Amino acid sequence: MTDHLIVPAARHDPALRDRALAAFRGLALGDALGMPTQSMSLAQIRADHGVVTDFVDAGPSQRIAAGMTAGHVTDDTEQAMLVAELLIAGEGRLDPVRFAEALIEWERGMRAKGSLDLLGPSTKTAVERIMQGVPADQAGSTGTTNGAAMRIAPVGISTPLRPLDDLVDAVRDASRVTHDTGLGIAGASAIAAAVSAGVDGADREQAVDVAIEAAAIGATRGHWVAGADIAAKSDWARRHLRGVPAAERIDAVSQLVGTSVASQESVVAALALVALDAEPWEILGTAASLGGDTDTIAAMAGAVLGAVHGSSAWPDEAVRTVTAVNGLALEPLVDSLLDLRLR
Numbered sequence: 199m200t201d202h203l204i205v206p207a208a209r210h211d212p213a214l215r216d217r218a219l220a221a222f223r224g225l226a227l228g229d230a231l232g233m234p235t236q237s238m239s240l241a242q243i244r245a246d247h248g249v250v251t252d253f254v255d256a257g258p259s260q261r262i263a264a265g266m267t268a269g270h271v272t273d274d275t276e277q278a279m280l281v282a283e284l285l286i287a288g289e290g291r292l293d294p295v296r297f298a299e300a301l302i303e304w305e306r307g308m309r310a311k312g313s314l315d316l317l318g319p320s321t322k323t324a325v326e327r328i329m330q331g332v333p334a335d336q337a338g339s340t341g342t343t344n345g346a347a348m349r350i351a352p353v354g355i356s357t358p359l360r361p362l363d364d365l366v367d368a369v370r371d372a373s374r375v376t377h378d379t380g381l382g383i384a385g386a387s388a389i390a391a392a393v394s395a396g397v398d399g400a401d402r403e404q405a406v407d408v409a410i411e412a413a414a415i416g417a418t419r420g421h422w423v424a425g426a427d428i429a430a431k432s433d434w435a436r437r438h439l440r441g442v443p444a445a446e447r448i449d450a451v452s453q454l455v456g457t458s459v460a461s462q463e464s465v466v467a468a469l470a471l472v473a474l475d476a477e478p479w480e481i482l483g484t485a486a487s488l489g490g491d492t493d494t495i496a497a498m499a500g501a502v503l504g505a506v507h508g509s510s511a512w513p514d515e516a517v518r519t520v521t522a523v524n525g526l527a528l529e530p531l532v533d534s535l536l537d538l539r540l541r
Contacts, residue, residue, distance in 0.1 A: 210533065210536050210540070213399075213508070214397060214398075214536065215532065215533070215536060216508045216509050217396055217397045217399070217504070217505050217506070217507075217508045218355045218397050218505070218532050218535065218536055219504075219509070219528060219529065219532045220504035220505065220507065220508045220509045220511055220512065221351055221354070221355060221393050221396065221397065221501045221502070221504040221505035222278070222282075222351060222352075222355070222501070222504070222528045222531070222532055223500075223504055223509075223512060223517055223520075223521075223528060224478070224482075224499075224500030224501050224502075224503050224504025224505070224511065224512065225274065225275060225278055225351050225497045225498075225500050225501040225504070226271050226275045226497075226500070226520050226524070226526060226528070227482060227496075227500050227504075227512055227516055227517070227520055228274075228482045228485060228486070228493070228495075228496030228497040228498070228499055228500030228501075229271045229272055229274040229275045229493050229494075229496065229497040229500070230253055230268075230269050230270060230271050230272075230275075230520045230523075230524075231250055231252075231253060231482050231483060231485070231486040231493075231496050232250075232272075232485065232486040232492035232493030232494070232495065232496040232497065233256065233263050233266060233270055233271065233272050233493050234246075234247065234250075234254050234255060234256040234257055234260055234263060234266070234268075235247060235250060235260070235486050235487065235489070235492040235493075236260075236262055236263060236272065236491065236492050236493040236494075237261070237262050237490070237491065237492075238259055238260065238489060238492070239489050240448070240449075240452050240488065240489035241489075242259040242489075243259075243487055243488075243489055243492075245259065246258060246259050246260070247487070248487075249448070249483065249484070249487045250483045250486040250487045251483045252268075252483075252516075253268035253269040253516070253519060253520075254268050255267050255268050267523075268519075268523075269519045269520050269522075269523035269524070270523055270524060271520065271524050271526075272493050273317075273318075273348075274348045274349065274493055274494050274497040275497065275524070275526075276304065277301070277304065277345075277348065277349040278348070278349040278350075278351055278352055278497075279528075279531065280300055280301070280304060280349070281297075281349045281350070281352045281353070281372065282352035282355075282356075282531045282534075282535060283531070284296060284297055284300060285352055285353070285356055285372070285535065285538065286531070286534040286535065286538070289538070290356065290357075290368075290538045291371065292371060292372045292375075294328070294334035294335070294337075294374070294375040295328065295334055297375055298324070298325045298328040298329065298334070298337075298375060301317060301321060301325050301376075302325055302329070304317075305317050317345075318343055318344075318345040318459060319343055319459070320338070320340070320341030320342060320343040320345050320346075320376055320377055320382065321341070321343075321345045321376045321377075323340065323341070324337040324338045324340075324341055324375060324376040324377075325337075325376070328375065334374075334375050335374060335378070336378075337375055337376070337378075338373070338374050338375050338376045338377050338378035338379070338382070338420075339378055339379065339420075339421045340379065340421070340423070341376050341377035341378060341379055341382045342377070342379050342381040342382050342423050342425060342460065342461060343377070343382070343459040343460060343461060344385055344459050344460070344461050344464045344465055344491065344494055344498075345376055345377060345382075345459075346369075346372075346373035346376060346377035346382050346383070346385065346386035346461075347382075347385040347386040347388070347389045347461060347464075347465050347494075347498060348494045348497055348498060350369060350372065350373065350386040350389050350390045350393075351389065351390070351393050351501040352531070352535055353365075353368055353369055353372050353386075353390045354389065354390035354391065354392070354393025354394040354397070354501070354505070355393060355394070355397060355505075355532065355535040355536065355539065356535040356536070356538040356539050357390070357394060357538075357539060358394065358398075358539060359391065359394040359395050359398055359408065362391065362408070362411060362412055362415060363415060365387070365390060365391055365394060365412065366383070366387045366391075366412055366415045366416050366419065367419075368390075369383060369386050369387045369390045369412075369416065370383050370387075370416070370419050370420065372386075373386045374420065377420075378420040378421055379420045379421045379422070379423045380416065380417040380418065380419060380420050380421070380422050380423065381417070381423055381425045381428065381460075381461045381462060382420065382461055383416040383417070383419045383420045384412075384413040384414075384416035384417040384419075384427075384428040384429065384461065384465075385413070385416075385428055385461030385462070385464075385465035386416065386461075387412040387413055387415065387416030388409040388410065388412055388413040388416070388428060388429075388432065388465055388469060389409065389465065389468070389498050389501065389502065390412070391408045391409050391411070391412030391413075392405040392406060392408060392409035392412075392469070392472070392502040392505070392506075393405075393501050393502055393505045394408075394505075395408045395409075395505070395506075396502060396503075396504075396505025396506035396507075397505050397539075400506060401506060402472060402473065402503075402506050402507075403473070405472070405502055405505070405506050406432070406436060406469055406472055406473045406502075409432065409469055409502075410429045410432050410433050410469075411429070413428040413429035413432060413465075414427075414429040416428075417429065425460070425461075425462045426462040426466075427462075428461060428462050428465055428466060431455075431462060431466045432465070432466045432469045432470065435451075435454075435455050435466050435467070435469070435470035436469060436470045436473035438450070438454070438470075439451065439455075439470045439471070439473070439474060440473070440474065440475075444476075447474075447484060448484060448487055448488055451467050451470065451471070451488055452488050452489050452490070455467045455470060456490070457488045457489055457490025457491055457492070457495060458490050458491060459490075459491050459494070463490075464490070464491050464494055464495050464498070465498065467485070467488065467495050468485065468495045468496075468498035468499040468502070469499075469502075471484060471485055471495075471499050472499050472502050472503060472506075478500075478503040478504075478507055478511040478512070479511070479512065479513060479516070481499055481503060482496045482499060482500050482503075485499050
């Protein structure tokens with residue numbers, strides 16, 4: 199990564215800032231790679247795109263992002279930026295009612311543009327309940343999907359890894375309005391912990407280890423809902439996938455791990471891919487080629503890989519493209535999130 203893509207900030211250690219900024223950029227890069235394949239079947243992706251290796255326009259089978267051109271991000275990046283802005287405004291705390299109002303405003307804007315990329319099922323249900331007068335601490339009692347995990351990277355950037363229980367508590371505070379279940383919190387805790395560990399300098403294996411540790415703690419928070427244990431499944435999936443030949447990994451993740459919006463599928467898929475001994479950009483292309491919730495899986499993997507490897511993970515041209523196409527201004531957000539982390 200060339201120096202002109204990094205804006206120095208004297209108040210933060212350059213290496214720390216580099217990893218934090220690469221995490222947010224990785225989220226956006228994965229999101230943009232997965233934009234044209236989101237919610238499509240594996241067969242449809244193979245027919246329209248083959249294996250994704252770069253940004254491409256939405257193809258003929260794409261419905262949610264129909265007509266979107268290469269390099270555009272989706273709700274994953276936009277809502278992560280929203281979370282970052284609200285965390286900064288709240289000095290580390292996400293006000294649940296303001297968050298619900300902001301999500302409604304965001305969806306209203308998406309509808310006005312004619313987009314079908316709207317609030318996910320858990321988030322939509324929780325927001326509607328809050329606006330109907332249900333207390334914010336009860337609105338997310340059924341949310342088990344990956345909506346919290348997809349936008350949690352700012353919490354990982356802004357919150358120290360240890361004590362890990364404190365990080366998980368911060369994740370729950372940021373997630374409970376929409377995903378106050380053991381599954382929702384476990385998934386979001388895993389991604390936030392892996393990002394926080396990477397920002398601190400952890401390698402890939404260490405980041406996945408702490409993600410599993412955090413998922414186990416997160417599973418004890420919130421309302422219980424039946425579903426596969428994210429910590430146990432992630433540990434199994436990373437070990438299993440390492441033994442699968444590279445050419446068969448997409449099928450293995452699609453068939454055995456799952457790629458739906460369920461946290462116990464998509465979060466596990468992202469962590470299993472992160473644990474592979476492969477180039478970060480290649481991993482994001484694999485994630486974008488899986489079928490199912492490809493943009494979110496690639497975004498979560500991108501956030502973790504960026505945090506671990508820093509700016510060297512991402513091709514210069516890809517960063518320039520996704521920044522220009524979407525008008526992203528991530529540096530000020532990252533600087534303010536690091537202010538929260540180091541205060």
